[in-house]
Amino acid sequence: MGSASHTEDETLAASFKFGTSFVDASKRETPLRTFLFGYKLARTLAPLLHSTLFDGISVPWTYKVHETQDASEFLPALKQSDIVGCAVTMPFKVKMMSAVDDVTNEGRVIGAINTVFLRKAPDGSTRYIGTNTDCVGVREAFQQNYPDIVQRAQGKPAMVVGAGGACRASIYALSEWLGASQIYLVNRLDDEVESIIDSLKESGFTGQLVHVNSIEQAAALETPVLVVGTVPDFPPQSPGEILAREISNHFLNRPEKGCILEMCYFPRPRTEFFELGINAGWTMIYGTEAMIWQGVAQQILWSELPIQNFKLTEAKEVIAKALLAS
Known part of the structure; x- marks a missing residue:
């Protein structure tokens, strides 16, 4: 690095x-x-x-x-x-x-x-x-603030929560620059994730992407070290949103902790997801850094x-x- x-x-x-x-x-x-x-x-x-x-x-x-x-x-x-x-x-x-x-x-x-x-x-x-x-912003937010965690993340899984505009840039940064072995994708809608995976493959992306859409699947996976949240700061309401939050919490509440970049910062940088990470013992980075x-x-x-x-x-x-x- x-x-x-x-x-x-x-x-x-x-x-x-x-x-x-x-x-x-x-x-x-x-x-x-x-x-x-x-x-x-x-x-x-x-x-x-x-x-x-x-x-x-x-x-x-x-x-x-x-x-x-x-x-x-x-x-x-x-x-x-x-x-x-x-x-x-x-x-x-x-x-x-x-x-x-x-x-x-x-x-x-x-x-x-x-x-x-x-x-x-x-x-x-x-x-x-x-x-x-945008991908440079994700990379530097991690590298500038917690280079020791970035070093520990080499060859380990990472996770992106949400499939919005920041998702693809986050995937690129985690895979191409931050050494993620594979990237878990957690989102409220399955078809959005599949569309992202397909389009990235078509563009030549060669990293390993894993669509995580159940607690049972998450339980069998290694804990990610770097996590990027790309979801707007609204309480989960639909079944898909609730499940995505439960999957995220499953990883966050494990004994192993890493670092979370919460990309949402408006209207308040300390989003609900940011608070969940803090309470679970993860190191947090505000989205303003990216x-x-x-x-x-x-x-x-x-x-x-x-x-x-x-x-x-x-x-x-x-x-x-x-x-x-x-």
Whole structure:
């Protein structure tokens, strides 16, 4: 396992497979723009995070929201001369894969992009590259906070609870970077899990995925060391939701304990699932950690600066204050 700076620097180094540097010192002194493309963005903390990070690296760049339901607005917005990259969120993460010039392996396997960065082609033209930094956020949330547990997790099972938007990125991070031998998938609907397994296999994913849909099946399985929760913070109500919670509790209440990343953080970071993990004796990580680290990965790709340049403590403090005030 590499250090955090090593893994983030690898993200930047890998980006130059798609073209040469787009940003030079003069661009870092020029007022340029990035933006978030999506819909229903009133509660997003992304502009606050990115403005804080830009201030920290002393570049006069901005990050604004482009809220729309019209996908045709994407390319005209992206190809403005003062744009250095963008973020993509729902409902466009899948659709915009076909709008960019190329997609990284992470984006292709996960089947969605949340970031576009720019590189230069041999003829000097601009190339627009799609990637997925959500998986980087999951990886760094674990590695940054509990590297000893990550080391213990090598070659051991992991678990993802829920089949929402963060599920595929979590699977990628756990399997490709965090050394999971196999990944248990626990969800309220069986067909959602089967769809995820099928689509990941079609995209070339080679990790071992195990759909756990009964207490009896769970009882025969080894305890996972790393767990990612991707379920909204609502009490389980349907039979499938109740069963998924019972399966999760079955693992959490065993003597062996590991680390849980609870991806849900709005409107409150201490979700019901977070409290269940705390009470069961697991080490917990707030979902804001993954959110911040995926944003840092975006900034590294846009600015082409190493992670050492970023003031992460300030960013974490700003996001924590914003959540307390919400």
